[in-house]
Amino acid sequence: MHLIVCVKQVPDTTDVRIDPETNTLVREGVPSILNPYDAHACEEAVSLKERYGGEVTAVSMGPLQAVEALRDCIAIGADRAVLVSDRAFAGSDTLATSYAVWSAIRAAEKAWGPAQVILCGKQAIDGDTAQVGPGVARRLDVPQITYALRVVELDADANTITVERRVEKGLEMVVSPLPCLLTCVEEMNEIRYASLPNLIRSLRYEAVIWGVKDLEADPTLCGLKGSPTAVARVFAPPEREPGEMIEGETAAAKVSGLIARLRERLGQSAPVN
Amino acid sequence: MARKPRGTLRLITEKCIGCERCVGECPVDAIEMVDGVAVVDYEKCIVCGKCVKVCPTEVFYIEPPAGEAEEPAEVAESAVAAIQAEEERERAAQEELSRRLAEYSGVWVWVEHFKGEVHPVSWELLGKASELAQARGSKVAALLLGHQVGHLVQEAGYHGADIVYHIDDPVLADYRTDPYTLGIVSLVRKYKPEILLMGATTTGRDLAGSIATELKTGLTADCTGLDIDEQTGHLRQTRPAFGGNVMATILTQRHRPQMATVRPRVMRALPRDESRVAQVIHEELGMTKDRVRTRIVRWVPNDESELVNLQYAEVIVSGGRGLGGPEGFRVIEDLADALGGVVGASRGAVDAGWISHDHQVGQTGTTVRPRLYVACGISGAIQHRVGMEQSDLIVAINIDPNARIFQIADFGIVGDLYEIVPEFARQAREEGLKDLLLGVAESTASGG
Numbered sequence: 001m002h003l004i005v006c007v008k009q010v011p012d013t014t015d016v017r018i019d020p021e022t023n024t025l026v027r028e029g030v031p032s033i034l035n036p037y038d039a040h041a042c043e044e045a046v047s048l049k050e051r052y053g054g055e056v057t058a059v060s061m062g063p064l065q066a067v068e069a070l071r072d073c074i075a076i077g078a079d080r081a082v083l084v085s086d087r088a089f090a091g092s093d094t095l096a097t098s099y100a101v102w103s104a105i106r107a108a109e110k111a112w113g114p115a116q117v118i119l120c121g122k123q124a125i126d127g128d129t130a131q132v133g134p135g136v137a138r139r140l141d142v143p144q145i146t147y148a149l150r151v152v153e154l155d156a157d158a159n160t161i162t163v164e165r166r167v168e169k170g171l172e173m174v175v176s177p178l179p180c181l182l183t184c185v186e187e188m189n190e191i192r193y194a195s196l197p198n199l200i201r202s203l204r205y206e207a208v209i210w211g212v213k214d215l216e217a218d219p220t221l222c223g224l225k226g227s228p229t230a231v232a233r234v235f236a237p238p239e240r241e242p243g244e245m246i247e248g249e250t251a252a253a254k255v256s257g258l259i260a261r262l263r264e265r266l267g268q269s270a271p272v273n
Numbered sequence: 274m275a276r277k278p279r280g281t282l283r284l285i286t287e288k289c290i291g292c293e294r295c296v297g298e299c300p301v302d303a304i305e306m307v308d309g310v311a312v313v314d315y316e317k318c319i320v321c322g323k324c325v326k327v328c329p330t331e332v333f334y335i336e337p338p339a340g341e342a343e344e345p346a347e348v349a350e351s352a353v354a355a356i357q358a359e360e361e362r363e364r365a366a367q368e369e370l371s372r373r374l375a376e377y378s379g380v381w382v383w384v385e386h387f388k389g390e391v392h393p394v395s396w397e398l399l400g401k402a403s404e405l406a407q408a409r410g411s412k413v414a415a416l417l418l419g420h421q422v423g424h425l426v427q428e429a430g431y432h433g434a435d436i437v438y439h440i441d442d443p444v445l446a447d448y449r450t451d452p453y454t455l456g457i458v459s460l461v462r463k464y465k466p467e468i469l470l471m472g473a474t475t476t477g478r479d480l481a482g483s484i485a486t487e488l489k490t491g492l493t494a495d496c497t498g499l500d501i502d503e504q505t506g507h508l509r510q511t512r513p514a515f516g517g518n519v520m521a522t523i524l525t526q527r528h529r530p531q532m533a534t535v536r537p538r539v540m541r542a543l544p545r546d547e548s549r550v551a552q553v554i555h556e557e558l559g560m561t562k563d564r565v566r567t568r569i570v571r572w573v574p575n576d577e578s579e580l581v582n583l584q585y586a587e588v589i590v591s592g593g594r595g596l597g598g599p600e601g602f603r604v605i606e607d608l609a610d611a612l613g614g615v616v617g618a619s620r621g622a623v624d625a626g627w628i629s630h631d632h633q634v635g636q637t638g639t640t641v642r643p644r645l646y647v648a649c650g651i652s653g654a655i656q657h658r659v660g661m662e663q664s665d666l667i668v669a670i671n672i673d674p675n676a677r678i679f680q681i682a683d684f685g686i687v688g689d690l691y692e693i694v695p696e697f698a699r700q701a702r703e704e705g706l707k708d709l710l711l712g713v714a715e716s717t718a719s720g721g
Contacts, residue, residue: 011309011515032309063306090296090306098486126515128636129494134450134482143566144450146479162570167475169387173571224297228491228528231292231329234521237513237655240662243683251692255700258668258684262645265666265683266709 001054001156004108004115005045005078006101006136007038009062009069010126034069037121039076041184043191044151045119046077052154054116055079057108061089061100067207075194075202082108086211088222094127096226098135103215105140117154117161118181122147133183140181145174148182280335282320286310288330290519295324295333300359301352319352370527377529379436380406381466383416383457384429385476387448391425393585394472396542398535399433401499402470403543405508408501411467412436415551418456418558420446430551433543437551438464442558444565448476451565454483456558461488463556466530468508470499473534485532491525492532497539497659498522508533513636518655537584538642539663581615581631583639588614588647588710591634591661592622595650595671595690599627604694605649611698613707617641617661619651635660645710647697649690653678670694 011030034042045056058073058081060066070081084104092100109115118140123130130146137144145163152162152173159178164171166185194202212219220226246261248254289310296304296311303317304324311324311332325333380402385392395415402413415434417425419441426437438460444452457480461469469484471477473495485492498511502524508531510523525531583589590609592602602616609616617639618632634641635657646664651657653669653676661667662681669682670693679685686693701707 065308087296087302087305091293091298094482094492095486095489127494129482129492130478131482131485131492131494134479135486138454138483138486144479144483145567146450147475170572170574172569172573174567175570176567224294228489228525229493229523230294230526231290232509232522232524234290234330234514234519237518237520237659240667240681242680243667243685245679245685245687251688251696252700254686254688255693255696258686258697259700259704259706261684262666262668262706263704263709266644 001049001052001117002109002113002115003045003048003054003056003117003119004105005038005042005056005058005073005119006105006132007042007058007060007069007073007121008035008124008126009033009060009066010035010124032065032068034072035121035124035126037123037125037184037186038069039072039121039191040186040188041119041121041182042073042076042078043189044148044182044184045117046192047189048117048151048154049077052156055112057082057112057115059101059104059108060084061092061097061104064209067209070207071202071205074205075198076191077195077198080112081205081207083207083209084211084215085209086222088212088217088219091224091227092222093227093229094129094131094135095228096222096224098132098139099221099226100215100217101132101136102139103217104210105136107210107215114179116156116178118142118179120181120183122183122185130183133181137181140179143176143180144183145176145180146183148184149188151182154178280320280337282313282315282318282324283334283336284311284313284332285334286332288332290330290521292329294327294329298323298327300356321353321356323356374527374529377465377467378409378411379414379464379466380409380411380468381414381416381438381461381470381530382434383418383469383471383477383480384425385472385474386419386422386425389419389422389425391428392472392474392537393542394474394477394535394537395429396432397537397540398470398472399429400543401535401540402468403433405468405499405501406435409467409506414438414464414466416457416460418442418445418453420444426553427551430549431545431547433549434551437553438556439553440556440558442560444558444560444562447569448480449565449567449569450479450483451567452558452560453480454487455560456556457484458487459559460556461530469530469532471532471534473536477534481532481534488530488532490528490530490532491523492534493523493525494534496533496535499533499535499540507531513659536640538640583615583617583632583634583641586615586641587644588612589617589634589641589643589645589661589664590614590647590649591617591619591651592628592649593619593651593657594621594625595652596622596627597650601650601691602628604691604698608647608649608694608698608701611701611707612645612647613711614643614645614647617646619648619654619657621652621654648678648682649694651678652676653681670697 056078058078061084120133150164246257291309382398384395406413412435414436415429493510514521592605617634623633642663647668667682669678669685674687
């Protein structure tokens, strides 16, 4: 069985902020990491390999430094890793990204056999769009199971997979034919500590690097040209006006001051009928 | 004769957001991303100014030369000629594009429902759609797909739809990606809307990415602001990026429909108006049961008693790291009880394991918009603020007078929350603040 996991290297977003004075991005010392949800997807791929046999290929698109994220996948237990990197992919939005990732999956299938399960994280923490997984599924023309919580069973003979997924109103168990694409939530598994052999392997691992030509991709569908959306403007989030600090000698005095003002404001906000 | 434009390209690297538009636009491959920011190879740069034009954050500018005009650079001649030819082609393409875009009209909202019960985000989106349609001089349409949900047709009209496109088919009884994608894609291809909005719910996200890819159009997730650019007529889609630290306005300039998802509680629904009557257009799905690839084999609904209904709570009392430990939530719960509200939390408190994730308010939790939000021991990190800033009234209680939460609070109290919060609960009960709060909530919900 061939399992393909799609991953992204992201800035650790909790450290990125905008300077409201100059309207510029402050990113000094912001480390790049493997998107946490993708790490769970990789863990799930490796555990499916352990349950049902097969090989795991990790695929990513990004600049050359993204090989570091792929090394993390090797440490978790992926067998091989491919980085799709080309200046033609620069400026990709989610539609162009799903095209590049789809092209990479197609090429990986050509090299190492057709995939039965494709796994993605539910979303990436830098964009939070959750669009690339469904986009790739649509392009591959395979069923998608988003917000996958648990793989109940993979039946190679019947060529089906049974997956539990979390939606807002409850848990849904879905049966899908293979191949199929899962997007994984963080509760799906605990990411293992890398075994020593995998850790050593990951440090020495040289990811396969493919460009537009290797993928036989259409350059007009890649990068900026293939992206319908464009960032027009970037700015600091608007600030709410600071209000009134309520002073008082004691806690009781402060609270009664607060309640008086709340009464005032709530009285105002009641609609006039 | 083509001349190398005078001057030198300069960069203000701190402004670079790493969007890579310049890299794709540069005709001579002179720009590269290094550690997420643009770097120019001056050996290659022909100072054509394309990067200056496309950059959304004004990273680039051309510095005029200090002395005499430079000699014409012959190496650049072919590149400059290529740029001119391309610009000519672009002008022709632009005219063709305008004709094509003009075929699209109307603002559509997908009505998300679960077994006939509508997710309120759909009505909120109809409220926003009415505004957008007014700005565009077009109509609002609701998309209602399902089985035996005809009672929702007029309900969509009451909430602002002029037209309801309705597909009734047993295959649509439960939500599944395949038939819902097919149904909406065929409606879009037939009736050509300019804008298509969906809720950023688990189901909305499952569907939106699938539809946008099939239609090969732009989709912007989790918008917090939507309006029309007066000059171009494009939909300006504003959303938080980088965990809420930055806001970005996104345009879909060459494709239609312009698709966007919006989180619940970000937009406001119109008051329900039973005098409104929507025109109904029935369509067929054209997909048989056996062609739907996935099957739902079991359904386990959430235990409603364990659910935290943060999203639509009118009063929320939240605790953060300032509580110092999980037991701190006892005083928070007590105040929430006194005010008739529910308990929220910051990411700090959730990450510390003091309370479960379903209580979390913020970018990675729930977006809320209560009448009253009381933040106790919460510092006010941006990732929390983006989830609660739209509350009507914010009260902050924190021991640190410099806590950022005070900058956005209507009322702030500096002090030990273990003194203030219990006292707040006591006086709130004594004064019957709960009745006042719930009274306001009820009359606002039913009135307008």
